[in-house]
Amino acid sequence: xxxxxxxxxxxxxxxxxKMPKLQELQDLTVQVRRDILRxxxxxxxxxxxxxxxxxxxxxxxxxELMELKEGFDMDGKDEDLFFLSNGHISPVFYSVLARKGYxxxxxxxxFRLIDSRLQGHPTTHEGLPGVxxxxxxxxxxxxxxxxxxxxKKLNKDSKLVYTLHGDGELQEGQNWEAIMYxxxxxxxxxxSTIDYxxxxxxxxxxxxxxxxxxxxxxxxxGWDVVDIEEGNNIEAVIKGMxxxxxxxxxxxxxxxxxxTVMGNGVDFMMYTHAWHGKAPNDEQLENALSQNPETIGDx
Amino acid sequence: MKKxxxxxxxxxxxxxxxxxxxxxxxxxxxxxxxxxxxxSLKMEKFIEENPERxxxxxxxxxxxxxxxxxxxIGGKIPFTGTFANFSTGRVYDQIRQSIAYSxxxxxxxxxxxxxxxxxxxxxxxxxxxxxxxxxxPGMTVINPCDYNQTKAATIAIAEHExxxxxxxxxxxxxxxxxxxxKFEIGKALMLSEGTDVTIVATGHLVWEALIAAESLExxxxxxxxxxxxxxxxxxxxxxxxxxxxxxxxxxxxxxxYMGGLGETVAGYLSTTLPTPxxxxxxxxxxxxxxxxxxxxxxxxxDNQAIEKAVLKVLKRK
Numbered sequence: 001x002x003x004x005x006x007x008x009x010x011x012x013x014x015x016x017x018k019m020p021k022l023q024e025l026q027d028l029t030v031q032v033r034r035d036i037l038r039x040x041x042x043x044x045x046x047x048x049x050x051x052x053x054x055x056x057x058x059x060x061x062x063x064e065l066m067e068l069k070e071g072f073d074m075d076g077k078d079e080d081l082f083f084l085s086n087g088h089i090s091p092v093f094y095s096v097l098a099r100k101g102y103x104x105x106x107x108x109x110x111f112r113l114i115d116s117r118l119q120g121h122p123t124t125h126e127g128l129p130g131v132x133x134x135x136x137x138x139x140x141x142x143x144x145x146x147x148x149x150x151x152k153k154l155n156k157d158s159k160l161v162y163t164l165h166g167d168g169e170l171q172e173g174q175n176w177e178a179i180m181y182x183x184x185x186x187x188x189x190x191x192s193t194i195d196y197x198x199x200x201x202x203x204x205x206x207x208x209x210x211x212x213x214x215x216x217x218x219x220x221x222g223w224d225v226v227d228i229e230e231g232n233n234i235e236a237v238i239k240g241m242x243x244x245x246x247x248x249x250x251x252x253x254x255x256x257x258x259x260t261v262m263g264n265g266v267d268f269m270m271y272t273h274a275w276h277g278k279a280p281n282d283e284q285l286e287n288a289l290s291q292n293p294e295t296i297g298d299x
Numbered sequence: 300m301k302k303x304x305x306x307x308x309x310x311x312x313x314x315x316x317x318x319x320x321x322x323x324x325x326x327x328x329x330x331x332x333x334x335x336x337x338x339s340l341k342m343e344k345f346i347e348e349n350p351e352r353x354x355x356x357x358x359x360x361x362x363x364x365x366x367x368x369x370x371x372i373g374g375k376i377p378f379t380g381t382f383a384n385f386s387t388g389r390v391y392d393q394i395r396q397s398i399a400y401s402x403x404x405x406x407x408x409x410x411x412x413x414x415x416x417x418x419x420x421x422x423x424x425x426x427x428x429x430x431x432x433x434x435x436p437g438m439t440v441i442n443p444c445d446y447n448q449t450k451a452a453t454i455a456i457a458e459h460e461x462x463x464x465x466x467x468x469x470x471x472x473x474x475x476x477x478x479x480x481k482f483e484i485g486k487a488l489m490l491s492e493g494t495d496v497t498i499v500a501t502g503h504l505v506w507e508a509l510i511a512a513e514s515l516e517x518x519x520x521x522x523x524x525x526x527x528x529x530x531x532x533x534x535x536x537x538x539x540x541x542x543x544x545x546x547x548x549x550x551x552x553x554x555x556y557m558g559g560l561g562e563t564v565a566g567y568l569s570t571t572l573p574t575p576x577x578x579x580x581x582x583x584x585x586x587x588x589x590x591x592x593x594x595x596x597x598x599x600x601d602n603q604a605i606e607k608a609v610l611k612v613l614k615r616k
Binding site: 074075076077081083123124125132133134135136137140141142143144145146147148149150151152154155157173174177178180181184185 | 330351352354356357359361362363364365366367368369370371372373374375377392393395396397400401402403
């Protein structure tokens with residue numbers, strides 16, 4: 001299996017020299033996993049698999065990599081921006097936003113419930129701080145990010161725009177319009193990350209619709225590509241994303257191929273597409289949480 | 300009835316181009332995007348004067364809608380330009396999620412709407428766009444009638460916060476709106492007062508309605524003509540006030556009779572003052588190649604079709 005191959009490359013990156021925050025980030029990662037599991041369990045719906053696979057990335061992005069201002073305003077001038085294109089992994093997005101202070105962590109209790117700002121898929125419609133675009137219908141996030149990146153250039157704003165996409169999502173044609181545009185117009189203040197877990201709802205991407213060689217595809221379109229082979233190793237994620245950041249501003253958009261395992265951190269959810277959009281039952285939740293003991297406190 | 304004078308035939312798309320150029324000079328936040336139809340949309344002047352604020356997207360309308368949504372994040376006011384067909388049906392989900400549901404301040408400017416696109420034929424002649432766009436929550440839908448009004452509408456929508464669909468066309472048509480008339484979104488314009496029948500028209504059919512009203516006057520029928528350039532938000536009060544006087548109504552639009560202005564009128568009146576109504580619009584059909592005049596006649600969209608509808612509705616009073 002494709003995803004098993006990438007999972008056994010752990011330990012390739014050396015430990016980073018200066019990272020006093022590392023333990024904090026790792027604790028936060030475990031806590032976010034707990035949040036994801038508890039959120040989807042409570043409403044017996046939602047998408048834990050991709051959320052768990054992107055937990056290290058999202059924690060690192062918001063707590064180590066992005067340059068953010070205090071508070072939230074829609075325009076986000078003079079700060080880095082993030083767009084979640086694969087909106088179904090809203091549980092990890094909401095948990096990371098709440099834990100970063102965008103809204104009270106108690107609000108995670110309202111995920112997918114009536115009258116909540118935490119809709120099944122993220123939206124600006126309910127005014128949830130931290131969200132700048134609705135996503136859920138796939139393939140639209142990169143185009144939006146391109147607009148935001150172009151607005152930054154017009155505004156002489158040197159901050160960056162980050163995006164996250166599912167690998168299966170690349171089957172949507174609009175992505176390739178955006179990928180062509182980004183290189184053709186030298187949108188070099190953009191880092192688009194692909195959650196390269198090789199899984200989608202109906203099975204392995206290889207079986208549903210093979211993606212081919214994504215690195216070669218992005219490069220052929222004129223992008224600079226960074227591979228992060230250990231996408232569930234937070235040190236490797238930080239190192240790889242810093243490398244990606246160092247390649248911005250050089251005339252090319254930057255793509256990160258983030259090799260992850262869907263369902264990472266919960267043994268029975270890993271190496272399968274089965275937990276893409278399925279919630280654990282009581283027993284499964286208990287098992288999953290026992291593998292991720294409470295760190296900084298449940299909501 | 301009040302007479303209107305054609306100041307010289309011109310196309311509504313040129314009104315858009317002129318309005319956009321003026322916005323380029325007056326509003327630094329206005330940016331423009333186009334999907335490989337700069338000449339058709341008459342965007343050259345804006346581009347020439349503001350090259351840094353123009354984004355040539357290529358033939359990729361879905362990407363254009365997303366980029367437009369993103370440009371609003373950072374305070375820009377994006378105006379997208381392509382044909383009406385490629386501004387709506389082709390990119391409906393992008394508009395729905397990234398613009399309407401996300402409440403982005405994007406102005407979707409759509410040329411070559413309806414059968415008057417002419418010889419290119421049905422693939423390009425969208426007759427369903429008003430329906431699609433008016434159904435999106437929060438979307439403003441505007442269909443001005445001539446060059447002057449399209450120019451004024453283009454300028455007006457930049458001041459409006461929220462997504463807008465601005466629909467205009469290809470052929471040169473009568474230009475009769477006063478050059479200095481301010482465009483008020485959502486406010487119907489009384490063109491000519493009458494007592495026997497209300498004709499409410501939008502877009503290219505407003506001029507046709509005026510011609511029909513003149514002809515009807517000669518037959519002793521007093522028609523009230525209302526230009527309803529904004530289909531949403533709908534100025535129901537203006538229509539209600541008129542039909543209270545006339546007792547019957549004809550709606551006229553270059554659009555499928557289903558889903559367009561006529562249906563909005565009928566829906567409004569059915570809950571306020573049920574009124575006999577006839578629909579001038581295409582009858583659930585695709586268009587075809589031909590000259591704009593031939594197509595308007597064949598598909599029942601000209602002044603004669605309006606006149607006929609008036610005579611029919613009068614019998615139902």
